[in-house]
Amino acid sequence: EAGVTQFPSHSVIEKGQTVTLRCDPISGHDNLYWYRRVMGKEIKFLLHFVKESKQDESGMPNNRFLAERTGGTYSTLKVQPAELEDSGVYFCASSQEPVYTEAFFGQGTRLTVV
Amino acid sequence: LAKTTQPISMDSYEGQEVNITCSHNNIATNDYITWYQQFPSQGPRFIIQGYKTKVTNEVASLFIPADRKSSTLSLPRVSLSDTAVYYCLVGDREKLTFGTGTRLTIIP
Numbered sequence: 001e002a003g004v005t006q007f008p009s010h011s012v013i014e015k016g017q018t019v020t021l022r023c024d025p026i027s028g029h030d031n032l033y034w035y036r037r038v039m040g041k042e043i044k045f046l047l048h049f050v051k052e053s054k055q056d057e058s059g060m061p062n063n064r065f066l067a068e069r070t071g072g073t074y075s076t077l078k079v080q081p082a083e084l085e086d087s088g089v090y091f092c093a094s095s096q097e098p099v100y101t102e103a104f105f106g107q108g109t110r111l112t113v114v
Numbered sequence: 115l116a117k118t119t120q121p122i123s124m125d126s127y128e129g130q131e132v133n134i135t136c137s138h139n140n141i142a143t144n145d146y147i148t149w150y151q152q153f154p155s156q157g158p159r160f161i162i163q164g165y166k167t168k169v170t171n172e173v174a175s176l177f178i179p180a181d182r183k184s185s186t187l188s189l190p191r192v193s194l195s196d197t198a199v200y201y202c203l204v205g206d207r208e209k210l211t212f213g214t215g216t217r218l219t220i221i222p
Contacts, residue, residue: 004157033209043158043201043212056209091157093210103210105157 002026004106006092012112018080021109025074025094031055032075033095033103034067038088046090049075082113118202123217132189134216136202139183147178147185150201152215158201162187194220 005024013019025032034046046065047057051072060067064083069075079086089110095103119137126132138147146165150158162169164176164185175188189196199215 035210035212042214043210045209045211048209059209093157102160102163105159107155108157 004092004094004104006090006106006109008109009107010110010112012114013082015084015113016081018078019082019111021077021079021090021092021111023075023077023092023094023106025092026096026104029094029096029104030072031095031097031103032069033093034075034077035091035093035105036088037091038085041088043091046077079111082111084113087111087113118204118213120200120202120213120216122214123219125219125221126192127221128193129191132192132196132218134187134189134200134202134218135184136187137184138202138204141182141204145182145204147176147182148203148210149174149176149187150203150210150212152199152201158212161200192218192220194222196220 004026007022011019030051032049035043036046037043045059047060047067048055049069052069064079066078089108091105091108093103093105146163148163149161151161152158162171162174162176164178166178169176177186197220199217201212201215203210205211
């Protein structure tokens, strides 16, 4: 069974540009989460989808970040325009049940804004 | 959300049993205790979860005392491949709250 897949694995963009990260969850997992770790900080929750609906987006830092999950399958996280402080590793996770059971994480996308 | 406290780092020799203790004094009645492992350049990986007493799986054991204010992750006979960061998480909400974790280094 394929795990959670994230694209790209690395991205380097200039400040002000737009970047779109993609996450393919494990097939059949209704719950999809985005997390990120910025330099030197802890892994922080961004948002949670249940199927195509945003269940909790309390962790989204500002309106430069837009997450979508059309059709309840893969998800995208767009940063527009990117700022230097957006640099970090963005993780996606999915689970069949709510996350107090086992959540499966992707390998992450390392975003560098220069 | 309950705050967790765990050692920043630990070293152990191969073949030994490693115990990592996590304090969570403000744990709520509905909270579960979950441990994740993270290798460099990878996402966190679920290890074990419990609510009370003892839980054991093929990877680790989790010991939780009656008051649930702490928990101990036990890794039997560690190997070099167990070198990683281990996170203790407490909560019942539909999002994980990661702390700083414990960086475990296994020495040959």
